[in-house]
Amino acid sequence: MKSAVVVFPASNCDRDAQVALEAMTGKKPHMIWHGDSEMPDVDLIVLPGGFSYGDYLRCGAMASQSRIMRDVKAKADKGVAVLGICNGFQVLTESGLLPGALMRNADLKFVCRPVGLEVNETQSAFTRKYEHGQRVTFPVAHGDGNYFADDETLDRLEGEGRVVFRYAGGENPNGSARNIAGILNEKRNVLGLMPHPERVVDPLLGGTDGRGVFESLIEALS
Amino acid sequence: MKARVFVTLKNGVLDPQGKAIGNALHGLGFGAVGDVRQGKVIDIELTERNEDKARASLKDMCEKLLANTVIEKYEIELRP
Numbered sequence: 550m551k552s553a554v555v556v557f558p559a560s561n562c563d564r565d566a567q568v569a570l571e572a573m574t575g576k577k578p579h580m581i582w583h584g585d586s587e588m589p590d591v592d593l594i595v596l597p598g599g600f601s602y603g604d605y606l607r608c609g610a611m612a613s614q615s616r617i618m619r620d621v622k623a624k625a626d627k628g629v630a631v632l633g634i635c636n637g638f639q640v641l642t643e644s645g646l647l648p649g650a651l652m653r654n655a656d657l658k659f660v661c662r663p664v665g666l667e668v669n670e671t672q673s674a675f676t677r678k679y680e681h682g683q684r685v686t687f688p689v690a691h692g693d694g695n696y697f698a699d700d701e702t703l704d705r706l707e708g709e710g711r712v713v714f715r716y717a718g719g720e721n722p723n724g725s726a727r728n729i730a731g732i733l734n735e736k737r738n739v740l741g742l743m744p745h746p747e748r749v750v751d752p753l754l755g756g757t758d759g760r761g762v763f764e765s766l767i768e769a770l771s
Numbered sequence: 772m773k774a775r776v777f778v779t780l781k782n783g784v785l786d787p788q789g790k791a792i793g794n795a796l797h798g799l800g801f802g803a804v805g806d807v808r809q810g811k812v813i814d815i816e817l818t819e820r821n822e823d824k825a826r827a828s829l830k831d832m833c834e835k836l837l838a839n840t841v842i843e844k845y846e847i848e849l850r851p
Contacts, residue, residue: 642841
């Protein structure tokens with residue numbers, strides 16, 4: 550599986566994603582600067598966590614307008630898998646690749662801790678190696694992860710099996726509607742989630758629950 | 772021409788910052804304070820002199836970047 554990680558100014562999980570991808574796939578991902586105009590030929594594009602453009606205007610708003618995003622959108626339309634983690638999820642909603650918006654956490658606090666999740670959907674290239682309903686723990690680290698969409702959109706996401714990860718009972722760290730932690734686009738090749746699977750692929754870092762996302766992608770895309 | 776764009780959360784969208792400001796105002800003894808909503812003001816200088824064109828262009832800016840219309844609404848004020 551060939552992969553690329555987009556690097557925006559003030560991305561700070563780009564290296565985490567790089568290390569996880571290299572460890573899991575055995576191949577170094579391409580690191581693509583946001584000002585570049587074209588993505589290399591890859592199976593997976595990762596939009597990493599961080600504070601792109603200092604979160605100016607709104608989280609992900611400036612990054613969604615950067616030059617490389619035009620090609621990311623074009624590649625996503627053609628079916629290339631795109632994984633947006635944390636700030637990457639915010640960039641995906643701001644660029645219209647995923648519905649809804651990520652708002653300030655309901656209690657206004659930056660939350661940085663491991664959080665229990667349920668894998669709510671395994672019919673996806675990102676989660677096929679998990680069991681339906683499997684409980685996993687991924688870290689979160691964000692101030693704006695409060696997923697919002699109108700009821701019609703939320704019903705549609707649930708009805709179409711596009712809510713892939715939910716915060717487990719009592720674990721919702723940010724006030725997200727219907728405990729939503731991660732969603733797919735309609736074509737199911739774009740996933741955005743606030744928790745960080747790339748930070749839990751090595752026991753030395755506190756867990757390996759995130760490996761399933763990469764193992765699923767490797768199986769689906771190789 | 773100068774423009775002032777107001778970006779605020781849509782009605783019904785939870786505004787925790789507005790709530791916190793309201794609570795702080797109550798804490799300061801401003802008992803008459805009811806609901807508080809907060810937003811952004813963006814001042815833009817334009818070289819466009821035609822008001823209709825300026826307004827159309829600002830609307831486009833709001834839709835494309837200045838506001839996230841999933842959660843926010845905007846108002847445009849023009850001054851010569």
